[in-house]
Amino acid sequence: MERAYRILVVDDHKDIRDLLQRFLQQHGLLVTTAADGVEMYQHLAAQKFDLLILDLMLPGKDGITLCREIRGDSNIPIIMLTALGEDVDRIIGLEVGADDYVPKPFNPRELLARIKSVLRRHFAIPNVEEQLASNPTQYLFADWQLNTTSRELKNPTQVLVPLTSTEFTMLLAFLSHPNVVLSREDLLKLVQGRGADVYDRAIDTLISRLRKKIETDPKKPRLIKTIWGGGYQFSCEVTHV
Template identity: 50%
Template structure:
């Protein structure tokens, strides 16, 4: 995929928005497909490969936030949310659910185009290298080859591809402060942007799986002004 021929799914119940937007993006060299609701979007995503989704939050039936959660759980493409809400709550929730960016309606198509290009530039050109070995930290064992972590009490969590890569990076560099830019480069091989929230979202989800209290983490610590540090000793797990 190149940025200029990326395949974009536009999900918006307002025809007067999705159709002109589709035409505009096509003129910019993109391939586009449209969906009027979440059901059509799910069908399109199941039948085709998309590089990015432009998703309206306020839709009848299943709303955009619910669809955003599902797309992220399926390791789907990056998402830019469209919202007419003046309140910030939906935008914050959307970012926490895994959206890569958002734009408030009414918007200038040129601004959306710039945001689309910025998100697509951050998409990895090649998968990050994952060490296929099991390693122990605290009461957990991380099996990178299985994209899973197991607790000594028998608890097991499956990891998304992004979570697996992020945890691998931390285990490779325990007790080292890593900035957001470094984590973006190490996990996705992409040029980091100053205000990118992708790493924060991934860390929040990973904390919910490995921390006893995600609000008071003991493994993934926030270094204010510096980034994040994985505060645990790491050892190879015996077979």
């Protein structure tokens, strides 16, 4: 890796924490560990991390609850670990803002590959952003503002709304193509960048997360509309500066 990224591993099993710390540090990562949500928040308050590995089953607050809380004010990349391998658990994790999901038992090398992929997706420039140098730096829609330089989204009352890297890229894809019907395949091409690992099923989850952040009523969306048999359409006037 081009620099030493700081990773926080949250898992209540000491053997797993120690194994991951040794393995990831051997591959150039700076690793801190925590046994539960209380220790996790102590570390997050003390220093900045580039990625969080969060176990689903934890004493006290579980991983889903902690992920949802973190997503309230942070876009730190999150990879969730769980002994449960059902699709529903993966979907729940993605819906509350996780960037990826690795079921236990796992090969540490697979987890390392996922970490590298998520970090590239978070810090690199995806396809939809490659032309930002010549594109507008601020998009305005329905009294919302998206600054593509600072990656800040402000609601109509000028309150910052945190976005994950994939949420930012998805919103930018829509703002770059207002009132155009985009199929899932179109969105995949726009969102996938160097190292991105976004798959077809995750498109719906990403859109659901975006709707919860920008729609007045996510169950009756007026901005990101579902076009049956066609895909999705950002149905709003978009201006830029």
